Amino acid sequence: MAEEAVLRYLENNEEISDSGKFAEERGLSHDDIVNVIKSLNGFRYVDAEDIKKERWVLTEEGRSYTEAGSPEFQVLLAVPVEGIAREDLQKKVEPSIFKIGWSQALKNKWIKMGKPNVSREVQHVEDKVKVVLLRIQNGEAISSEDIEALKKRKLITQQMWKGYSVRKGPNYAAERKKVATDLTRENLQRGDWKELEFKEYNFSAKGQPLEGGHLHPLLKVRRQVQMIFLQMGFEEMPTNNFVESSFWNFDALFQPQQHPARDSHDTFFLKEPSSTKTLPEDYVERVKEVHERGGYGSRGYGYDWKREEANKNLLRTHTTAVSSRMLYLLAQKPFAPKKYYSIDRVFRNEAVDRTHLAEFHQIEGVVCDRGLALGDLIGVLHDFFSRLGMSKLRFKPAYNPYTEPSMEIFSYHEGFKKWVEVGNSGMFRPEMLRPMGLPEDVQVIAWGLSLERPTMILYGIDNIRDLFGHKVDLGLIKRNPICRLGIQYTESTS
Structure with a gap:
């Protein structure tokens, strides 16, 4: 028609x-x-x-x-000729209507607030x-x-x-x-x-758009970071244990049992199974000793170390728990220098907002060798971050229970025009390394950063919930470009 x-x-x-x-x-x-x-x-x-x-x-x-x-007309109609108490008037009109209509009716001089009643100033209005x-x-x-x-x-x-x-x-x-x-x-x-x-x-x-698989931005940046580690000669650590014992997650890292991070407000503890069944007993005794009485030049923490606290199972709060396992295994063999890395999920009992989630990805690099010093750590960090496209670095002294000295890493962000924190780093303490059995002249340097932060910067995302989690728009994954901006690496010629 x-x-x-x-x-x-x-x-x-x-x-x-x-x-x-x-x-x-x-x-x-x-x-x-x-x-x-x-x-x-x-x-x-x-x-x-x-x-x-x-x-x-x-x-x-x-x-x-x-x-x-x-609303003002409805309020006026609700006022009888003889007047009405304000409390009674409020009961006759919906709260949302009264809130708007009351002020407008007073402004129009249709009603008057007297003592004690509200009265009409006009009888008929349009x-x-x-x-x-x-x-x-x-x-x-x-x-x-x-x-x-x-x-x-x-x-x-x-x-x-x-x-x-x-x-x-x-x-x-x-x-x-x-x-x-x-x-x-x-x-x-x-x-x-x-x-x-x-x-x-x-x-x-x-033609009809082709449907197919699409790589998530996090997977793209993860692969690029992985390539950087491999080109620098690092080996990947196994990170398939989301559930860890408090021993490997905290105690082995010389983190005291009274530390705030070990509270249920910051860490997800498991109800079932609530505790681990097996730990290397001789190593546990050495860790207990260094916590209670110190050693290797340290006074320790001077408290009664409890095995039941170390046995508690949790969702790992950092991939450094994986590093502690790998370094312990390394110490059980004739020493050979190693470079390890990992990229995987960690879990924190945090309030969710635009920059924080209860789970995220941590990138970690560890170098174990004889005679390492702070200068080696700074040099490796410059090499690593320059391959990520972050050539301007600054370091700020920091405190970590298991590293000394410790440094926060800042990079100048050209888009934001300011210095942005991009990671944390330090040299593992003797109180952590010597109980494992590593030789006294062996040092370990390490650093870590989140995977989400550089991905958000590279893809122009300002809310982490738009990048990771159950509310992610699948259209974002289909439309995002193959990102190379800001991440630089060269193909190996060997």
Whole structure:
């Protein structure tokens, strides 16, 4: 019906100047008219030009007032001629309506707050707000003063209306011809293919989008970081233990049992199984000794170390727990220098916000060798972070229970124009290394950073919940580019 109306009208008229008015005059849906115009325009039956108009429409709140009246009018109607106590008036009107209507009615001097009752100042008024809202709803013009007043109260909003003006096209006909899209066997047998009009090929048309797998931005950056470690000669540590004992996660790292990080407010402890069954007993005794009485030049912490605390199972709070296992295993063999790395999930009992989640990924690098010093750590950090595209580094002294000295790492961010913390680092303490059985001249340097922070910077994401977690938009994963900006590494020539 809509297509016939458009083509028949153009048969005797030069132009449809406004598709909206055309649809309204004929009692047709404007959406149907628009769809027909687009189709006819595609086949050049008509030539269509866009029409855009800005118009005011009612918000949901504004539409509700066209039926019940404005809040101030509703408050006025609720005040009887003899007056009413304010508390009783509030009971007669919805709380949201009373809150708005009370102040507006007082401002309009429709009501008066006396002692003790609220009384009417006027008996009959016109609800101008409702009248103006109805005029807007009917498409009538209103004054700029009324528009400003309603805008301020958020009762109207501006909407862009789109329509078309239409003229005859080069292929115009009063009735659309049905064109064939395929040449069939029956056409050839009947011979009617000679009279058929075939639809033209659109060589510019795009095909159906291909569906396939897409790499998550975190996986892309993880792979790039992994390549950097491998090029620097590092071996990957096994990180398949999400559940760790407190011993490997804390005690082996010379972290005291009274440390705040070991509280349930910061760490996820397991109910089942709640404790570990096996630990290397001789190593446990050496760890207990260094905690209680010290050693290797340290006074220790001077408290009664409890085995039941060390046995508690938890979701690991850092991948340094993996490093402690690997260094212990290294100490059980004839010593050989090693470089280890890991990239995997860790878990913290933290409040979730735009920069924190209860689980995230930690990147860790560990170098174990004889005669290492702080200068070696700084040199390795410059090499590592320069390959990540962060050549401007600064270091700030910090405290960690298991490293001394310790340094926070800052890099200058060209986009933010400021120094941003990118990681933490330090040299593992003798109180951690010697109980493992590592030789006295062996030192270990280590550093760590999150995987999410550099990924958010590289992909321009400012909320970690948009990158990782159950609320991630899958469209982001499909649309994100193959990112190389900021991360630099070279192919090995060996």
